[in-house]
Amino acid sequence: MEGRLIEVQAHAANGDVKFFLIGLATTSMKEAKDRVRAAIVNSGLHFPRRRITVNLAPPEVRKSGASLDLAIAIVVLLASAGKAPPPRSAFLGELALDGTVRHVDGVLVAARWLRRRGYRTLFVPSADADEAALVEGLEVVPCAHLGSVVDHVLGREPIPAAPPARPQPDPLQAIEHDLCEVHGQEEAKRALEIAAAGGHHVLMSGPPGAGKTMLARCLPGILPPLTLDDALEVAQVRSLLGELPARGPLDWARPFRAPHHGVSMAGLVGGGSGVALPGEISRASQGVLFLDEMAEFNSSALQALRQPLESGRVTITRSGGSVVYPARFMLVAATNPCPCGWAGDSRRACRCTPAIVDAYQRKLSGPLVDRIDIKVTVRRVAPSVLSGEPQGEASAQVRDRVIAARGRQLQRQGCLNALLKPARLRREAELEPPARRALERWAEQQGLSARGFHRAWRVARTAADLEGVDAVGEHHVLEALGYRLQDVAA
Amino acid sequence: MSAAPPLPQLRTRGRWPPPPGPRAAIVGSRRPSPYGEAVAEQLGSELAAAGVVIVSGLALGVDAAAHRGALHGGGTTVAVMGTGVDVVYPPSHAGLADEIVAGGGALVSQFPDGALPRRHNFPARNYTMAAISDVVVVVEAAQGSGALITAEAAVELGKDVLAVPGSIFSPLSVGTHGLISDGAGLVQNARDVLAALRVEREVLDDPLAPPASAGFELARAGDGLVLHLSETMALSASELARKVQLPVAEVVGRLTSLELQGAVRRHGSGYLRALRRGKTRA
Numbered sequence: 207m208e209g210r211l212i213e214v215q216a217h218a219a220n221g222d223v224k225f226f227l228i229g230l231a232t233t234s235m236k237e238a239k240d241r242v243r244a245a246i247v248n249s250g251l252h253f254p255r256r257r258i259t260v261n262l263a264p265p266e267v268r269k270s271g272a273s274l275d276l277a278i279a280i281v282v283l284l285a286s287a288g289k290a291p292p293p294r295s296a297f298l299g300e301l302a303l304d305g306t307v308r309h310v311d312g313v314l315v316a317a318r319w320l321r322r323r324g325y326r327t328l329f330v331p332s333a334d335a336d337e338a339a340l341v342e343g344l345e346v347v348p349c350a351h352l353g354s355v356v357d358h359v360l361g362r363e364p365i366p367a368a369p370p371a372r373p374q375p376d377p378l379q380a381i382e383h384d385l386c387e388v389h390g391q392e393e394a395k396r397a398l399e400i401a402a403a404g405g406h407h408v409l410m411s412g413p414p415g416a417g418k419t420m421l422a423r424c425l426p427g428i429l430p431p432l433t434l435d436d437a438l439e440v441a442q443v444r445s446l447l448g449e450l451p452a453r454g455p456l457d458w459a460r461p462f463r464a465p466h467h468g469v470s471m472a473g474l475v476g477g478g479s480g481v482a483l484p485g486e487i488s489r490a491s492q493g494v495l496f497l498d499e500m501a502e503f504n505s506s507a508l509q510a511l512r513q514p515l516e517s518g519r520v521t522i523t524r525s526g527g528s529v530v531y532p533a534r535f536m537l538v539a540a541t542n543p544c545p546c547g548w549a550g551d552s553r554r555a556c557r558c559t560p561a562i563v564d565a566y567q568r569k570l571s572g573p574l575v576d577r578i579d580i581k582v583t584v585r586r587v588a589p590s591v592l593s594g595e596p597q598g599e600a601s602a603q604v605r606d607r608v609i610a611a612r613g614r615q616l617q618r619q620g621c622l623n624a625l626l627k628p629a630r631l632r633r634e635a636e637l638e639p640p641a642r643r644a645l646e647r648w649a650e651q652q653g654l655s656a657r658g659f660h661r662a663w664r665v666a667r668t669a670a671d672l673e674g675v676d677a678v679g680e681h682h683v684l685e686a687l688g689y690r691l692q693d694v695a696a
Numbered sequence: 697m698s699a700a701p702p703l704p705q706l707r708t709r710g711r712w713p714p715p716p717g718p719r720a721a722i723v724g725s726r727r728p729s730p731y732g733e734a735v736a737e738q739l740g741s742e743l744a745a746a747g748v749v750i751v752s753g754l755a756l757g758v759d760a761a762a763h764r765g766a767l768h769g770g771g772t773t774v775a776v777m778g779t780g781v782d783v784v785y786p787p788s789h790a791g792l793a794d795e796i797v798a799g800g801g802a803l804v805s806q807f808p809d810g811a812l813p814r815r816h817n818f819p820a821r822n823y824t825m826a827a828i829s830d831v832v833v834v835v836e837a838a839q840g841s842g843a844l845i846t847a848e849a850a851v852e853l854g855k856d857v858l859a860v861p862g863s864i865f866s867p868l869s870v871g872t873h874g875l876i877s878d879g880a881g882l883v884q885n886a887r888d889v890l891a892a893l894r895v896e897r898e899v900l901d902d903p904l905a906p907p908a909s910a911g912f913e914l915a916r917a918g919d920g921l922v923l924h925l926s927e928t929m930a931l932s933a934s935e936l937a938r939k940v941q942l943p944v945a946e947v948v949g950r951l952t953s954l955e956l957q958g959a960v961r962r963h964g965s966g967y968l969r970a971l972r973r974g975k976t977r978a
Contacts, residue, residue, distance in 0.1 A: 392934040392944035412965060549727075549964065555867045560726045560756055564786075583965035585932045647956060669945070681949045684956075688933065688948035692962040 207442050207531065209319030211296075213263045214274060216281035221257035227278075229262030232270040241272070241301050242279045249305035249353040254286035268526050270480060272300035273310040276329065279352055280359060292359060295327040296320050298334075305352035309333040314445035314455070317341040318438065329355060335368040337445060337455045340438060342370065375434060376458040381427035383420070386600040390587035394421050397582040397689055399604050402428045403611035404668030405622035407515070407537040407577060409500070409570075411691055412584030413547040418540040419464075421584065422496040425538060426460040427601040429493075430609045436492045439532055443484045443491065461493030463535075467502035475510045475533075481526035487514050490535035500539040501569040508574050511537070515577050539578065541570055579624060579661045580689045611671040623667045628660050635667035640680040648687055662686040703827050704820075707809060709781045710802035714749045714772050718893040721751040721825045721850075723843040724758030724835035725868050730963050731928040732836030732868060735860050736761035737768070739833065742886035744771020748893065751776060751829045753821060754789055754796075754803070758835045758843070763796055773801040776828065778821040780811040804828075819845050826850040831892045833883055834859045837871030844871050847880070856892045858883045921950050922959050922969055930966025 227239050246253045260278055262269050276299035284291055298316055300308040313334040318341050320328060327345045330338045335348035346368040349355045357363040385395055394410060394417075401408045402425060410418045432440065437456055444450045465474060465486040472478060476485035487495055497503060514520040514533035521530050543549040544563040549556040556563070615622050619634045626634060637645065645666075649659050663678075665686035670678045706712070720743055722736055740750050740762040750766035752759040754775035766773035775796055777785070781803045784790045793803055806824055807817060822842055826832055826849035834857065837843040847857045858881035862869035876882055881892055924939055925931055933951060937944040951967055954960035961970045 390934055390938070392937050393932065393948060394934070396944045396948070543964065556727070563727075583932065585934070585965050588935075591938070644953070644956065648952075651956065681946070684949035684952040685945050687952045692964065 207315050207319070207439075207446070208529075209316050210267060210527075211320075211323070212267070212269060212274060212277075214277040214281050215261045215263065216278075216285035217259045217261075218254055218282075218285040219257045219259070223255045224257050226257075226259045227262070228259065229265045230268055231262055232268055234270045234272070235262075235274070238272060238275050238278055241275055241303060242282065244303040245275070245301035245305040245352050246279055246283065248303060249351065249356070251283065251353065251356060252286075254282065256286065258282055258285070268480070270526075271310075272308075273298055273312075275299060275301040276307055276331075276349065276352070276355065280355065283356055284359070287360070289360065292327060294325050295329065296325050297329040299329065299331045299349055301352060307331045307349040307351060307355070309448075309452075311448040312446045313337045314340060314438070314450065315442045317344055317346070318442065320344070333452050336371065336453060337441075337450055339368045339371045340373055340441065340456055342372070346370075371456070373434060373437070373456045375431055375437070381601045381605075382459070383423040383427055384601045385424045385428065385604060386598050388417060388420055388424065388598060389594070390591040391417055391421060391584060392598070394582050394584050395424075395598060395604075397580050398425055399428060399608065400665060400668050400672065400689075401425070401536065401538075401580050402604075402608045403672050404579070404615070404664065405536065405612075405624035406579035406665060406668065407539070407624070409539045409541065409575060409578045409581040409691070410584050411541050411543050411581065413542060413586060416584040416586045418584055419496070419498060422464075422494065422498075422538045422540065423462060424601060425494045425536065426462050428604045428608055429460050429536075430605065430612060432458050432460060432492060440492050443488050443531065446484060447489075461490050461535075462496065463490040463493070464496040464498060467497070467499050467504075469503070469507065471504065471507045471510055474507045475514065475520055476522045476529075476531055478524070479526075480524060482522035482524045482529050484531045485520075487511065487520060487533040487535055488531040491532040492534060493536070495535040495537050497537065497539045500541045501566055505569065512573055512577070515574075537578065539575075543567075543583075576657050579665050581691045582689055583691060607672055610674065611668065614671045614674070615668075623664050623671065626664055626667070628656075631660060631663055631667070635663060635670075635678050637663070637666075637678050637683065638680065641666065641678050641683040644680050645683045645687070658690075662690075665689060704806035704824065706804045706806055706824075707781045708802050708804045710797035711772075711800055712774075712802040712804055714774055714802060715800075717747050717749055718831075718895055719749040719751050719774075719829045720889055720893060721829035721832045721846060722758065722762035722835060723752060723822070723825065723832065723846045724837050724872075725841060725843070726755050726757040726759070728757045728761070728836045729862075729866060729868055729928070730930060730968050731862065732758055732860075733761045734927055736835045737765035739835070739860075739883070739886055739889065740765025740773070741769035741771075743889055744769035744773065746886065746890060746895065747771070748890070748895070749774060749801075751825055753778070753825060754784070754793065756786060756789075760789060760792060762835075763792060766801075767795055767799050771799075773799065774828070775801070775803045776821055776825045777803055777805040778807070778817040779805065779813050780807050780809040781805045782809050783812060785813040818842055822846040823849040826853055826855060829855065831856040831858060831889065833889055834872050834875055834880070836860070836862055836866075836868040837875075838867050839870045839874075841871050844875070847875055856881060858889060858892055921947070922954055925960060925967055925969040927969045930963040930968050932966045936967065 277297040314337045317338040321341050321344045329347045332348040332350045338346040348368050358365045463486050476482050518534040520533040544558045546557045666678050666682040669682040736758040744766035750773040752762040763773045779785045784793045822845040832850040834843050850857045859872040859875040860883045933948045937947040
């Protein structure tokens with residue numbers, strides 16, 4: 207995520223007592239003039255009785271909001287005092303009329319970006335100091351009140367810098383939803399393990415109440431813990447949305463987002479006026495995006511997921527410019543087999559007509575579902591299994607295997623198996639002769655598309671990595687071929 | 697009984713009329729239970745092997761199973777279509793339509809070439825099916841099913857109607873049981889249909905006996921997993937894994953292997969034992 211540097215210049219000239227704010231400031235920005243004047247006066251400081259011109263550069267960037275208030279106030283006061291601003295420093299903060307420095311969104315994004323650009327000192331609202339202190343090598347000055355900031359800048363009374371947070375990954379991150387709490391559903395659990403190990407997207411099909419949501423919620427817990435960089439990326443998205451807690455802003459748990467099927471396109475992929483804000487897919491980055499009842503989602507919103515699924519990023523262009531947000535999520539989609547939920551069930555009759563089932567399933571086909579490597583059916587679990595003790599493995603054990611399998615992939619090819627394109631698949635996932643024969647025979651018998659062929663191949667590679675072997679064997683291919691759905695209508 | 701309207705002019709593809717001999721229409725639900733599908737396929741196969749021409753509607757479910765059974769039995773089958781003979785509906789049955797023609801059967805339609813599937817075409821098509829058949833066998837029909845229109849037409853045309861019983865818990869039995877209580881013939885095996893057709897030849901030993909090759913041969917071939925599956929009640933991979941106490945990953949792989957061999961097939965969210973070995977499915 208990128209920042210945009212705004213340079214605030216002030217000039218104090220002799221002439222009428224006036225205050226000009228120039229440099230493509232929007233209406234909301236113009237209000238800064240009045241806030242800054244009030245904040246300066248109410249801080250017991252002297253607002254210069256001169257002709258003040260504040261310029262915001264570069265002039266082609268539209269500026270809005272209140273996060274430049276603090277910078278404007280400081281340059282106005284420095285200009286009238288004839289002093290230079292501190293070197294390689296940046297200011298972020300909104301001013302209240304009494305001079306209090308108020309929270310602004312996106313401090314972490316700004317802090318990381320400024321650090322990369324070589325800035326050494328960042329003045330931020332006190333409320334956001336913990337957030338900025340996550341960035342290593344940046345001196346963070348927590349600003350509570352305009353008066354104290356001025357005292358600091360003029361060298362009268364320095365503000366102690368916020369202690370650096372030096373965040374450490376938390377290996378003992380508690381698992382919120384544990385696979386061992388899920389009764390039965392061995393096939394779906396295994397499918398999730400493979401998905402987690404290879405970074406494959408998953409589609410679960412089954413009647414209402416079969417436990418699809420519960421299974422999906424278990425996925426973050428079997429993914430490897432976040433690295434510091436990944437955790438910072440997750441926090442950056444939340445920071446932009448103003449959702450980071452002031453205390454303990456870094457969360458080591460992988461995100462799990464489950465937007466409702468009524469979500470708008472902007473809500474799902476990001477949007478809004480001016481500069482677009484991140485959507486659900488960016489909030490789910492580094493974690494899991496769960497789309498329950500996928501067939502009910504607006505189909506254009508679903509189609510908008512294609513580009514992010516390919517690239518791991520989303521580019522959104524609005525009047526305020528183009529932004530790129532991360533969107534490296536694992537997609538877990540869930541669906542009923544038909545509108546009533548019971549098509550294809552041996553024990554209960556489906557009430558939908560074949561035409562309705564057909565139309566419903568057609569919504570589930572197409573380019574998006576084509577990008578989902580693993581498809582698995584989920585059934586309601588028999589009461590006898592539900593009443594017994596759950597007997598599955600704990601998520602922590604599954605996660606250990608996932609970490610090992612991911613390690614093999616990264617060492618071999620530098621990426622997860624889900625990202626292997628056919629050419630690399632041939633190189634990195636050589637099939638043993640019986641495995642190749644099984645896959646080819648299946649493709650011939652079932653009329654498998656090229657895409658379907660490579661999906662099964664990728665999943666087989668992951669099954670082999672979970673087993674810890676280099677060669678992809680016949681049993682890996684056969685298992686991979688099992689993770690598909692049968693058209694109920696066919 | 698009113699005078700039967702004349703048979704409409706038929707457009708045809710393949711061999712029409714079919715070789716002389718009795719003709720039985722096998723019709724039923726477009727989404728039968730595995731039981732209904734198995735019955736339709738088996739009846740189609742046994743009757744075709746006995747020289748009966750199998751007439752059906754090329755629709756999903758029972759129709760397709762009857763056609764496939766007839767082809768498997770080495771017999772002739774005729775698809776009466778609700779579209780033009782050049783428009784296969786549903787499109788997924790294009791392969792089946794070609795097999796029917798290649799097997800010496802025919803696609804016939806009273807609608808002009810290029811006619812698309814229209815709701816009101818199908819009752820007329822159902823009537824034609826009855827008109828060109830000697831008996832009509834109904835396999836699973838819910839209340840209001842199109843198969844009941846075919847049965848009604850058969851009664852009107854003075855032809856025998858037979859029905860296959862099912863479970864009293866199944867909504868798919870409501871139509872067929874209604875027919876039986878109204879006097880339709882009860883079908884327990886292919887012989888019952890042959891009797892209605894007055895085919896004197898005794899050609900079958902035990903028409904609806906399970907095929908000899910389904911279970912034991914496969915067990916010898918190496919995978920006893922198939923013995924834990926039923927032909928009518930689909931089990932999921934999880935349920936099967938729990939039953940045989942094996943890791944689910946292994947069970948999923950072995951089931952795929954059995955699917956490749958044609959010994960097992962998917963049904964919705966579960967797996968069924970296939971009726972015959974070595975049979976590929978559309």
